[in-house]
Amino acid sequence: MSVSVKSSAEVAPTPATAGTQSKVLAQRTLAARPSEVRKVFRAAQRPNVISFANGAPYLGALPFDRIAVDAQRILLESGERSFQYGxxxxxxxxxxxxxxxxxxxxxxxxxxxxxxTAGSQQALDVAARVLVNPGDVIFAEAPSYAGGMAVFTSYEAEIVHVPMDADGIIPDELERLIGEVRAAGKTAKGLYTIPNFQNPGGVNLSAQRRLQVGEICRSNDLLIFEDNPYGLRIRW
Ligand SMILES: Cc1ncc(COP(=O)(O)O)c(C=O)c1O
Structure with a gap:
């Protein structure tokens, strides 16, 4: 059987094609929603828009001259190895x-x-695939990074957002929500957190709260999925 995949913009769903898709596509694909990250990037490309929604690296800080020298050295010294499977x-x-x-x-x-991995997105995908069952609850800051949310929902987790203030996620709220989730008979599986320069909140989790949040997760057997693309400050 051959399956041709077209975007929904190309093929308007009809009752007939919707029926075909539901036979061909996996259950989790039928439940999938369009990528929020793609929408955000599309909006950011509009003229006169300065987008704070996606964490684009500041390219002016990258040492391109050194990267070029290193790339050339690697290709000359171990070109065959760098193009082969490893x-x-x-x-x-x-x-x-x-x-x-x-x-x-x-x-x-x-x-x-x-x-x-090929970036944080793939790392999150691997972690969720290995650790998250359908129906598990993943706590996340309110609001949180759309790409992270997409990964967990694609593995059929339920996201429960925890309010933040200027010091990051509020520990009492996390504890309260864990209690609510447990009382509802659900599995509180983990916390997905961006503790440094949170996307999109821009907030840093305070030192004291890091200890509190860590302790709450430890005592409730919650895994911590720490997404930390902006924490490390390197001087070239
Ligand atoms: C919190 C967070 N995690 C992950 C990513 C994406 O990381 P990568 O490009 O390494 O997949 C972003 C990009 O905006 C981000 O803000």
């Missing part, structure tokens, strides 16, 4: 380098514990 969890040198870099954030990890 270990699926990432080349050992890169994993060792990442483990070293993580020390700057107080994380002690061996290279064997590092999994290289």
């Amino acid at each position: 270990a699926s969890n990432g080349i050992p040198e890169l994993r060792a380098h990442i483990a070293e870099l993580m020390k700057l954030e107080g994380i002690t990890a061996s290279p064997e514990q590092v999994l290289v």
Whole structure:
């Protein structure tokens, strides 16, 4: 059987095609919604729009001259190896380098514990695939990053948003909501949090609250999915 995939803009759904799709597509795909991240990026490309919605890197801070020199050196020294398949969890040198870099954030990890992914989005996807069951509740800051929400909902988790103030997520609210979720007979599985320069709130979780939130998660057996693209400050 061949399946041709077209965007919904190209093919208006009719009762007939909707029926075909529901036979062909997986249940979780039928429940999928259009990407919020794609919408945000499309809006950001409009002239005269300065978008604060997506975390675009500041390219002016990147040392392009050094990247060019390093790229040339890598291609000349190990070109064949860099274009060939390598270990699926990432080349050992890169994993060792990442483990070293993580020390700057107080994380002690061996290279064997590092999994290289194509960005944070894939890392979240792997984590959710391995850890989240349909119906599990994932707590997240209110509001939270659309790409993170998309991952958890695609694995059929229920998102429960926890209010923030100027110091980040409010610990008492987190505890209250965990109680409500448990009382409703649901599984409180984890907290997805962006503790540094939260997207889209721009808020930093205060030092005291980091301890409180960590303790609440520990005592309630909640996994912490920490998404930290903006925390590390490197001077080149
Ligand atoms: C909190 C957060 N996580 C993840 C991402 C995306 O990361 P990546 O491009 O590495 O998948 C973004 C980008 O805006 C983000 O703001």
